[in-house]
Amino acid sequence: MSGKPAARLTDPTSCPLPGHGTNPIAKGSPNVLFDNLPAARLTDTSACGSPIVGAVVSTVLINGLPAATLGSTGGHGSVVVGGSGSVIIGNSAVAAPFTAPTPLSIAAVAAPAAAKASENQPPATAPAAQPAQQAAATTAAASAIAQPVQTTDRVAAAKEIVDTFECSASQSRVFNDRDHPMGTASDPFEKSKVIEQLRVRVARSQGQHVSTKERITPFPNQQETSLCGPAVFFYALLVDRPDLYTQAIIDLWETGETTIGQLHIKPSYDCRNPKKFSHTAAGDRISAIDWISLASLRDSENDLFDYDSPGDQIPGITLPGKVKAWFTKAGATVVFDNIQFLGHINQEELVELLGYAGGQHHVTSLISASMVEGGAGVGKNHWIAWEKPPHTQGGRVDQTTLPVEVIVDSKLFSWGQSMHQVTRGYTLKQLLKDVFGGIVFSRIP
Template sequence: MEIMLRPALGPIGAMPGAESDDLLDRAWRDPWTRADCRRVALGMMPGCGFVDDATLLDCLKFEVRRGRLTVSAASASSTQFAPPQPPSKPRQSVLLIDAFEKGKGGGAFINITRAEVVAGLRERVKKPEGIDQGSTSLCGPSSLCYNLLLDDPDTYVRYVIDLYETGAAMLGKTKVKPGESCRSFKPKGIAPVDWIATASLRDSENLMFNYDDPSDAFGGITLPNNLAGWMEGLGYTSVTNETNVWFSKDPEDFDQAVRLLRQGQRVCIFVNSRIVDGQEKVSHFYSVPDHWIVLHASGGLAHGTLAATFWTWAQMIPVPKTGAMNADTFCGNFFGYVAGSPP
């Protein structure tokens, strides 16, 4: 994807972080370039219907930070978006997968083949958003692994390989050692690589309940303090756990989550899953948190409505599907967030 933006914003090279954000902010303020910026952002958010300008700008910044786009001056009179060039040397994760593929025999997960793990690892490194919990309740570990793949794919690959080869692994400072029933399960409705990465973490964390079947809703529940602890163990800094498991949160809490996202943090949102499906809750009393999603872009709730994009179930999902959602409706299903700055 490539567009030319006018007018000149100064001859600059590829810039990560705050510098690229500043360039995008200046390009967005200029009426001549805003239309081109909008076209690129909307092209990366298919099917989203109406999306406000703040959300579109956040989308561009997010894609630059994750390496999907680079922003640079093509000349003294134009600015350019273009796909990033591949690295001159293979990433460590690629080398790890290649070496793992050459190994012999099966592993600790007796109903998953080495070839399935190799194919899954390559797909996840290439496309982190492909993680799919399916019908399982593994949304917490899935959200963590999605963010980890964006920030540190090498650690993710080592983690999965160690689990398969030995039945145990360190995920940062967290020791993960799933039980025999988890390791012997033949995954259905979830990719083998996702079962290894997410079910192992959930099963290892449970002291009283095993997670050995995708239909096990209770054993798969991830509490906010668990998710925050995993992030801290992986080296995420300034980790914030602003959640409530009994009462929904306020618009100000979501607006703070959006501010943290704009500062470059990863933000996991705790919700009732009906809000992602576009179903309005019946009442405050009956709405309970049962799902983790990752905030991708939003303009916040300052105007009394929500238009946002979240990652979950292997896709970017606009909420609502079309138009905007009343802030009260969203907040009645919103139970806070866990956020942290990437290592």
């Protein structure tokens, strides 16, 4: 089946009206659910009041209304930019191989049973349809085509969002470098630079080699800033939903605010007009797209200080409660938490935490940056995400690993990369002293 991810209640829409930005779909079917969320249909509205009016699937009706999908359009000129991770809907079917099952030999038992039933029962009539059956019948086409949406679908959606942004005539934006303002050659927030950075980031995050003049790592990179907490969140968002990642940055660049699930991001004027943004070249302290995303998220949570320069350290520090709030508002759930408030983790706690690494979870961890190659400092000063548990020459670290064994392999996200980055020569004993627990989240839907 060819098609697009089904749209549902809370899936994001991007609205071009000033101040609207990204808004969740706020209305859906009363009895048809996709991934436990009400299905979106023609005329259903987003939180900004924009009804779905076009690019729907006319051959699939939900409660008598055409089904909405990723790419459906709204009355404000908005577009649905998110969708189901397991249901796609389309207008045309593609033939699939089918082998008929071998008939079972049940005639011998079926005949007596049928004869006995006919003696005591009136002529058979079709049973009344139950509400669930009626709903299923209404969406027969949709249920017949339910299948997992691959990561490539969301990557393709992300690339389409960037292409649409490039083709739009609007040059309106709210981010500006005070020292290299709009119209200057060194303007770091110039539209074409943001577009190039987004394209390279999405491609490199998928392992693709892309040549560019822009200094862009595969994943969010805090560089000189103290934005490791926001970097861990946007890393997870990029991995799970590259479409939402790109749309959020574009919304922030254009309007100064965006919404991811229930997470609303609206940075201050000072954050949108940073000072001392660069040393000698645009983006040499932090890239434009990373400042737009990471600094905006952190600044939105600051009550006392505006985050207005990459050199600001205190306003950028992120406590565990903030990380939890960002993930859960975006739709993830807390699966496990063993953050240590008084000391470092022990071996049993480390093994338990890293048992969640890989697969269907994000294992965020609060550490001392000295644990990461090239990092420095002591105490709880850095956030990472574990993708693969540390290994010694004896194999994966477990309860029997000796404290003196050297870590030789791992995979963790930090400073724009996801790879083995544990400081060379570090023993398990040293590692344990630098890890202060972690929070495990489900994937962002």
